Amino acid sequence: MKEWIPIPGTVKEKLIKVALEEFSLNGFKSVNITKLAEKANTTTGAVYHHFGSKYSLYEVIRTDMEQRIIDRMEGAASLFDQPNKRLEAALITALDFAVKSKICRLLSEDIADYKNDQVKKFIYEFGKDIPLPLEIVIYSSWRYILKAISEDEITYEQGKDLLKWLLKRELN
Template identity: 40%
Template sequence: MREDIPIPGTVKEKILNQAIKDFGRSGYEGVNVQLLAKSVGATTGAIYHHFGNKLELYRTIREEVEHRIISRMEGASAVYEAPLMSLKAAMIVGFDYAVKINVCTLASEQDPSKSTDLVASLFKTMLGEEIEGAETILAACWRASLGNVANGMDAETAKKALLWFIDKE
């Protein structure tokens, strides 16, 4: 069994599930480890035992959430052969899923762990070498649209703003 997959019903699984909700809604700075632990009936020591520190817990959560989003984006993009249509489908599906699972703050914020931007990497694969650096700009637009939702903008309005950039030729 992989070590990073928690056994159902364990303290580690409870911490991960609550952390996805808390980081998704409040972002890295907005999560208090003591309150997170208390909300699942655990101690902060349990969090540190399983994850080392808040940043490692965040990194685990962020990677998990982004893998879930990217999996859906890849499926949506596979329907189209044209790179821009593929990109547009991926962005819409990823956006909608992030809104649905309420992780807009997490997905929109700068990653304090400074790990690779998985969304930009996906976009680079989809676009190939068409325009160097476009993937970073597109990922930033996608994340900014989610940030708009996190800051109170209606999701459909934020999505329209995102698609406005893509639909321009």
Template identity: 40%
Template sequence: MREWVPVPGSTRGDLALAAVREFAALGYAGVAVTDLATAAGVTTGALYHHFGSKKGLYRVVRDDVERRVLDRMEGAAQARAEDGPAAAVRAALLVGFDWASGQGMARLLAEPHPGRRADPGADPVAELLAGISGGGVALAAVLVSAWRAALWLTTEGTPANDARQALAALRLDLPVSPGGQPSGPVR
């Protein structure tokens, strides 16, 4: 459950909503503290008071957007779970891509997080791949990196449909599903 939901009209809420728009459009490095304050109609002091720093505001925004996309990815994976882990992973990646690109969050979710090394998207994918010979954790990291790369392509002018097709073209040859049944390739 989310710790905090932005309330429109509150200083903290206005800053968070402006930050979503600014970071989604320009990325972390492309936005200055003064840009964020101006977009929210507040002072830079208000930003520092409520979030401590630009990175603190980014963390709140990024964590919220990642939670939203991961919720959708987990739902898609659950819907395809009976078809095996390869189908569940593929559904999760495509639904996550569709949501992120459709909501204008491709840049925000594709860029590296300036304050974090671990990728929160890899954990749910690794859980789906648990029991796969060859290491589900490493495969999850590679797949989530491909997902983020497909999102990044859209920020550089590649049509979303082309990037989605590239992501959909990934073939997962998984030798064994968690239930011990051969899962076979999923296209």
């Protein structure tokens, strides 16, 4: 069992809920620990007590959201035999979850210390079935589509169409 899963109604749970919202809305760099603690009706000391640092709190949240996405991606991919159909189903399902959960900004951020990107690892696994290292382009496109959606540059539908177009062109 994961040790960071909070008990409902605890300070830790409030901090995670508020931090998820703040990181998703404003991005890692723009989140202020003092304001985050105030929104959670607690102190900055509680943040540091439970998580040690702003980065550690971010890592807990991002890892959890990525795991939720990976679970969905694996389920969607398992429905198809062809690599391009598997990856398309996985990415569209992940995009849908990210948009509905309002975590596009969170997942599109490039945080220098964050090295545990599970979505990247999932996409790179498909590289084994592709003759060229297209997983680099696919992953980069995935992240940029999330960023563009979070900044209202494109719609969810446009993002979905871009992924379909990219996978149709790159994997056939």
